[in-house]
Amino acid sequence: MMPEELEILIIGGGPAGISMAVEARFAGIPKDKVMVIEKTDRICWSIITQYPDNKLVTANYKGFTAIHHGIMRIGDISKSDSLSYFNNALFENDMNIRYNETVARIGLADDGKFDVVTDKGEYRAGICVVAIGILGKPNRPEYPLPRTMRSKIHFDLTAPIADSDVLVVGGGDTAAERAIYLSQQNNSVILSYRGSDFHRMHPDNRQALLSLETAEKITIFRNSIITGVERSKTGPRVAFAGHDQPMVFHHIVYCLGGSTPNDFLKGAGIEFEGETPVIKDGYETNIPGLFLAGDLTAGTSGGSINWAFKAAHESIKHIIESYLGDTAAGA
Ligand SMILES: Cc1cc2nc3c(=O)[nH]c(=O)nc-3n(C[C@H](O)[C@H](O)[C@H](O)COP(=O)(O)OP(=O)(O)OC[C@H]3O[C@@H](n4cnc5c(N)ncnc54)[C@H](O)[C@@H]3O)c2cc1C
Structure with missing residues (x-):
């Protein structure tokens, strides 16, 4: 089968991936040109599994003061309201999302496009956004556990x-x-x-x-x-x-925090400076057209939901200006 061709392929359906997709749709990228691939059967898996049910989801988190630039934003809300907010965003913006599909590899082809391989198939994309968070891989203690x-x-x-x-x-x-x-x-x-x-x-x-x-x-x-x-x-x-x-x-x-999935990022050719990936304007990596989003852009301790929203807005602005102006204008 021929790989599916996309303008923007977003890996990960957490706050960062969803807000990237919403921003892309608002910027005029057609539905069939943007896709989110999520490895579990629901969006925001980290929130579902990591937050206690009675948790207050706070707008300012871990010293990240909420700065609202983009389309999405949250105030202080309950966990269930936060999940409804994301599901509504998906529904209202008529987004293209594949569930239960794990991205295994991102390759760079000779024409500068990305060949993305999952456990179910292959995709080709001009822009690839990695929004896989750091929460899926919790840090472990240095001593062995029985x-x-x-x-x-x-x-x-x-x-x-x-x-x-x-x-x-x-x-x-x-x-x-x-x-x-x-x-x-x-x-x-x-x-x-x-x-x-x-x-x-x-x-x-x-x-x-x-x-x-x-x-x-x-x-x-x-x-x-x-x-x-x-x-x-x-x-x-x-x-x-x-x-x-x-x-x-x-x-x-x-509760020792999460670690950047370094091997996955390094496997895609992303350069690191110490423990963190090198990030340029609009959260682009050293590879033109390959972007990071959300927690992956916020240092080793991760970021916040509003941080992910703000970064997504800046990123899509950069992507439209540098790469996809024609696609957005022609939508
Ligand atoms: C206990 C706890 C409480 C928190 N409380 C708050 C709070 O009150 N307010 C706040 O603003 N922030 C809070 N945060 C932080 C917030 O949850 C994160 O900053 C946010 O979830 C980051 O979003 P993300 O999309 O970058 O990553 P994630 O939310 O981790 O989403 C990543 C997604 O990518 C998917 N994925 C991973 N690997 C692959 C792959 N290979 N292929 C396809 N999909 C993949 C995962 O299944 C997941 O759905 C809290 C975090 C924790 C752990």
Whole structure:
């Protein structure tokens, strides 16, 4: 079969991919020239799996103040309203999206177009946008984890944990939100954090966490270094530096952030400077026509939803000016 020909192929149906597609449609790129490929069966998979159900999705997140330039924007809303917002955007803008399809490789052809290979087929595109986020690949601790304890050691919130002793590891917003959520589910929660001050945390999360500590609903281990985790009958046994006695928990929840899917990006020929990909005007990479979006453009700790929206607007503006002026004008 001949590969499908597109003007813009967007890889990933999260906030970045959806807002890129919306911006492209608003800029006049016809529906059959823009496509989003999403590896799961729904858009915004990271939000669905990583956010606690009762979470308030905040417009300003992780120090990223919401700046509204583009078509999409959110204020402080519930998780379910945020998902409805994205689904409406998809529906109202009549977007072309393929689900359950994973992009495996991006190749650059001699004519400067991209040959994109998925587990289901091939595409050719003049512009390729990588919007796969960093949340799909959570960071792991440096010490080994017992394989037999997999059902007790978590990197997301999909497992229903209640009435248990839980250790949450991390010191960012995700760790705070999970600790708070788990404490509301009647768990006895200890938060283990390497630092002494939660300076990276959103002030609302920090305040909520410290209030629960004061109310003795969450215990915080500050300057806490975990040296190892072993198997025990009840659950993972955790050794802390400076403590003779290890502690046993029913569950451990790691919130150590995500890592840029470096191998995928490097495989596409994208240059890196240290840990981060080199990004030029409009979030273009060193390869002309190959763009990054969303969390991949926001440094190693990731960005926010409104950051993704703003970057998508700037990116599409650049793409139209530099590459697709005729397509948009002729729409
Ligand atoms: C617990 C938590 C709470 C947060 N709270 C907030 C908040 O309150 N406010 C806020 O603004 N931000 C918040 N964030 C950050 C926000 O979720 C991210 O900045 C945002 O999701 C980034 O969007 P993205 O599209 O770049 O990546 P993602 O949302 O990760 O989307 C990437 C998409 O790409 C798909 N994908 C991955 N690989 C492939 C592939 N090879 N082929 C095809 N598809 C692929 C994935 O399935 C996914 O749907 C939070 C993050 C976490 C973890």
